[in-house]
Amino acid sequence: MNWNYEAVHRLIKTGILIGFASLVIYLIVTGNMLLYIAPHLMFYVEVSAAGLVIMAGFQIYILVLSLKKKVVVCDCGHDHLHEQDHGSRHSHSHGPSRSIWMHVGIYSLFALPLILGTLMPNTALAGSLAQNKGMNVSGVAAKAKVGSSELVEIDGNADAELKKMFKTNVYNRDYAKLGIQLYNHELIEMKDEWFIEKLQAINTFVENFQGKQIKMTGFVYRENGLPETQFILGRMAMTHCIADISPYGIVSETVDAAQYKNDSWLTITGTIDQTMYHGQKVMKINIDNIEPATAPTVPYVYPDWNFASKL
Known part of the structure; x- marks a missing residue:
């Protein structure tokens, strides 16, 4: 397996999506979701849970591929399997930025509410x-x-x-x-x-x-x-x-x-x-x-x- 830089990002994204999907499904199954929303909104929450599961599955698929070979997902319209040299070299990167602190900040925006939602007790207000x-x-x-x-x-x-x-x-x-x-x-x-x-x-x-x-x-x-x-x-x-x-x-x-x-x-x-x-x-x-x-x-x-x- 090739644990490249891109694969690590895919793993983090997959973990966040699985975490949110698991949390939402847990709240639905236990009935605790009704501590946060009215019953007439449950349908939309269930649809969102299904969407999270689908997106997590897609991320898992991309993660597996990225462990085998470099995967580039973009729409720039040219071949990424080779470099082109027509008098000048065509070269650019489609991989994630290597600014660690920027990525830590971005992923924290998603991870923090997930952690709080998991650890904080589900209590009613009175x-x-x-x-x-x-x-x-x-x-x-x-x-x-x-x-x-x-x-x-x-x-x-x-x-x-x-x-x-x-x-x-x-x-x-x-x-x-x-x-x-x-x-x-x-x-x-x-x-x-x-x-x-x-x-x-x-x-x-x-x-x-x-x-x-x-x-x-x-x-x-x-x-x-x-x-x-x-x-x-x-x-x-x-x-x-x-x-x-x-x-x-x-x-x-x-x-x-x-x-x-x-x-x-x-x-x-x-x-x-x-x-x-x-x-x-x-x-x-x-x-x-x-x-x-x-x-x-x-x-x-x-x-x-x-x-x-x-x-």
Whole structure:
């Protein structure tokens, strides 16, 4: 085997590509990729993993050839097997530059994130991030345009009285439909699916839900100004990737609230009420029962942009 200068470069490139492909495939197989991106982006990550595997295979092929003979890959349009001498010698090099520090710098740009991605633990963000971003306890309201404040009833076969209760502007009709579905449940469970959508629907029509039973699992969060009898039970929501993660939660009240530590996970059951939070009327849970809970492996919730079509 001829371990020439070019072969060494091929070996390094092959190692980097195999490393990234292995890391991405590992995150996909273990499910840890969902700590970094939302489920609707998984297809593109899987395609990228396949692309990395193909490129690594090509580099391995070129590496094997370069160990046997010199391989030149370029499109300069002349024969590289001999030198031409037509009055003057045609000679140039297509091999990698021999500036060691330049190559060390270039390869480090790829190797460093690979090493960090391999060695750093895959952990989820919780209350510490909420301290920086602030807790959203009202959901994502659909804002009515100026001149569009007229209330309308939703379509469908819902009870006429319920349609009147859930009158809203045209931009919140989907949340009104969801609100009617939730209103008909004896116990409203704030599961991962549609967590944000349910939070918005209940907050939009919080008067209708007062006294309704609700159950939720989340982490304990506190901020300045909350009474000792209250904490916020929160979840972290991811729209596309970890860069846009945001905390959502519900103000929860019990006389022994102070005994529950920040970031501890609880499952609470109680009745829906309302309170003021930063000058805004939002829902509150009057807690009837609290149980310790274990944080899920992937503790994030994700918005469903197509939830209206599934109602």
